[in-house]
Amino acid sequence: MFRITLLSALLSVLLPLTVTGLPSHADPAIPRVPTKRDRTPYQLKPPPLDTPWTSKVGTNPWPEHPRPRLFREDWLSLNGIWGFEAFNRQEDVPASPPQVVALPQEVLVPSCIESGISGIMRLDVMHMYFARSFKIPSSWKRNNRVMLIFEAIDYEATVYVNGQKVGFNRGGYFRFSFDITEFIKLGESNELQVFVFDPTDTTGYRIPKGKQTLRPSHIWYTPCSGIWQSVWLESVPEHHITDLDLVADMNGQVTYHVYTSTNESTPVGISMFEAKSDSSPGQGNMVLTHKAVSNQKGTAKLASPKLWTPDSPNLYTIKIKMGEDEVTSYTGFRTISSGTVKGVKRPLLNGQFVFQFGTLDQGYWPDGIHTPPTLEAMVYDLQLLKKIGMNMVRKHIKIEPDLFYQACDKLGLLVIQDMPAMDPNVDLPPSAEQQVEFERQVDLMVSQFKGYTSIVTWVMYNEGWGQITSPDYPEFRIAERIRQLDPTRLVNAVTGWNDHGAGDFHDNHHYADPQCGTPWSSLASTPYDPNRIGFQGEYGGLGHVPAKDNLWPIEKAVNDINQTYEINIDLPSYHYRSHILFTLLKDQVAMHSCSGAVYTQTTDVEGEVNGLMTYDRRVVRIDIDQWRDDIRALFEAAKGRT
Known part of the structure; x- marks a missing residue:
């Protein structure tokens, strides 16, 4: 080391x-x-x-094709x-x-x-x-x-x-x-x-x-x-496909829009191939062919599709041919919505309430900072979450390479995707120019990643960071803009606080104990709003100082360890506390209106020592069997509410 x-x-x-x-x-x-x-x-x-x-x-580094939703054979890595x-x-x-x-x-x-x-x-x-x-x-x-x-x-x-x-x-x-x-x-x-x-x-x-x-x-x-x-070159015909909007819902309807390098209306052939048993977007038996026209929205229908869920992440390969151009893509059939189940507003997957539980995922690496060292390393983090029974990950104010979202599609991990925040450590609100640029980049986020099946929610603001908190509150306008760009997902306008009522979620943060859809709240949060989905955007953060060999050895970071939300002196006390927090959350799911929760966090990051793993990914801190049992109990409590 x-x-x-x-x-x-x-x-x-x-x-x-x-x-x-x-x-x-x-x-x-x-x-x-x-x-x-x-x-x-x-x-x-x-x-x-x-x-x-x-x-x-x-x-x-990173020799994999970087854009799995629009693949062509003639490409060249410049990495x-x-x-x-x-x-x-x-x-x-x-x-x-x-x-x-x-x-x-x-x-x-x-x-x-x-x-x-x-x-x-x-x-x-x-x-x-x-x-x-x-x-x-x-x-x-x-x-x-x-x-x-x-x-x-x-x-x-x-x-x-x-x-x-x-x-x-x-x-x-x-x-x-x-x-x-x-x-x-x-x-x-x-x-x-x-x-x-x-x-x-x-x-x-x-x-x-x-x-x-x-x-x-x-x-x-x-x-x-x-x-x-990644940086790469691609060879394309003069008249070629530039982008693809593709949504496949639980009823088998495929809604598509094939964008091209010109505004011409050109015949397009769409072929869909059955999902493979290993949930990879490989090519199995053809299940659908459809004649379409470029630069026009259209629909096709597949009878009795295999639906995408965290338990069965079925994916279908799609080939699109237009003249001399041919691209390969994929999708999963699923529908994201909200609805009232036994008097409580819930997030729905394929018409059913699915409790969402996962980690706050920072996506930081001690050797690569934002860039994971390899694809294998990046996927390793996600595999641990699945191994202990989680069905969701919140990608926290960072955006990953497309291959991250493809991995979530394959593994069956619901993704809550944050917009990267502006600096909150500034006394003044963003200027008009800064706000326009922020909103432009929100559009870029939604437009680039809305084709990934696993993404279920867009998050606009985290804990008021960079948020304008005076009327007219911009989160209402931005939420509507997101819905125009992508009407197939939910919008979490504000996770944490400064909640003025926009979006589909009432989402508070509370360390270490959860307060999820409860009839009480902390000073930083607003009381639960029954007209929206009750959610715990962050909680937990239980800390334990690892061995020196697994610690980020920067003096400033080491000195800041005591700012971690809670520090346990040894692993037995850490395991005890995590079980207590699970018990509290389970009770809130069973008794109140909690529809999902995000535990902080996947790994340690620099001076924060509250991960399921150490920052170097060499030590799994949690008791895996205990966590599996506790997570299973959360889902059982949620089933009891349906």
Whole structure:
């Protein structure tokens, strides 16, 4: 294991570990970053705390196709070694993009530059250049268009190909792409340069950033800057499919909208294939064919579909053909709604009340910060939740790669998806300009991820962070906008407090004991509203200080441990307290109007030591058998209410 102090980490005093990777999903003619005599070669920097997957990252990170809902055969990963240079001030940035060979360091993409995996591990960079060379595979059709796709860059990115600007993007969590056909040279090496500006919480900026901060402390964590999700190229016909809205409900109705690169109405063929027994979106027997038209909303019907539920996460493969273009997607048949069951407002899945129970999931890693070291590592967290009987995860003020949501689709985990919050540690409310940008990014979140079957609820504001709390309350307007974009899911306008009555949920937070749909409330919360769903957005947070080898060894974080909501001196007391909290919650489910609860949290994060697992994922803190029994009792109590 790597164990170093923060000062050693940042100054790179210790000898880094050299890592190697498997062959890239790429044409063998694609060059590595050209070498330069004085360039600092990439080496994984030992992070303050590693995970079992740190040494497996290699130089071919995240080779999986990054967009499972719209897959084409002709794609090329640009992940791997890039050139890198950091600049202290905006005036230090060169007027024109530097050549790849001019950049003095190598960096691993995707990664946060603050992470050990990046090979940079710096916390003080706002301005930076990334660059690499690439060649277009000779097997791609010469008359096709070439798309350059970034899954996510934090925060602003200006992109150049062969020194020419091709576009700009703002927002740290969402996919964006450019048609670079006119900028590339076929059969020759091309240069890709990306200038990134990330203010995080610098004075004068207020952006959607979740828990990132330049000054980590307690519940505020190490930030993520740069190209932190996959980069790739795709070959598409001149007239091609650009996006797909697809909803399959419990009655077998499939509602679709195939968007294309032009506004033409073009014949589209849709084929659906039976779900495989292993719940993967593989191709089984064909169950439906349908003739459609592009750029028009339409419907098709499948008789007696196998429904998607947490217990049976059935998925169907879908192939869509339009002219020379063909894409593969998938979906699950299910319906999300709310309704009154025995006098209590409930969330419904396929017309039935399903109690939702899972963890607050921060999605932070000691070696990768925002970027999990591997797909296997990311899925490991989710598998633990399923193993102990949970059926839900709340993705907390962070947005993950698409492959996270595909994993939840496959495993059968309901997802409550938060919008990344603006900084709450500011006295003034967001300006009009900042609020407009926040709402624009809410639209991006819903539009990009609404095709994933597992997502059941959109969360707008967490504990008032970045929320305007004076009339007219914007959460009413935003909730209606979300419903326009996606009428198939529920909206949790406010989780925590500053609840003015918007959205489908009355959701409070209370540590450590739950207060879920109860006739009493804490000072921070409003009394339960029977016209909305009673929900416990956060509770628990029971802490236990792990062994030194499993602790984030940063002095500030260690000193903040005592701010964890509750610290137990040993594991027997921790197990006892967790059982007591389960008993209290079970009683509230049986006696009152509790429809779901979120336990804090999946793993420890930096100075917070209240996870089911330690931050390095090496120690499972909970008593798995006890938790299984207690979680089963929650679901039994909920069944008793139906």
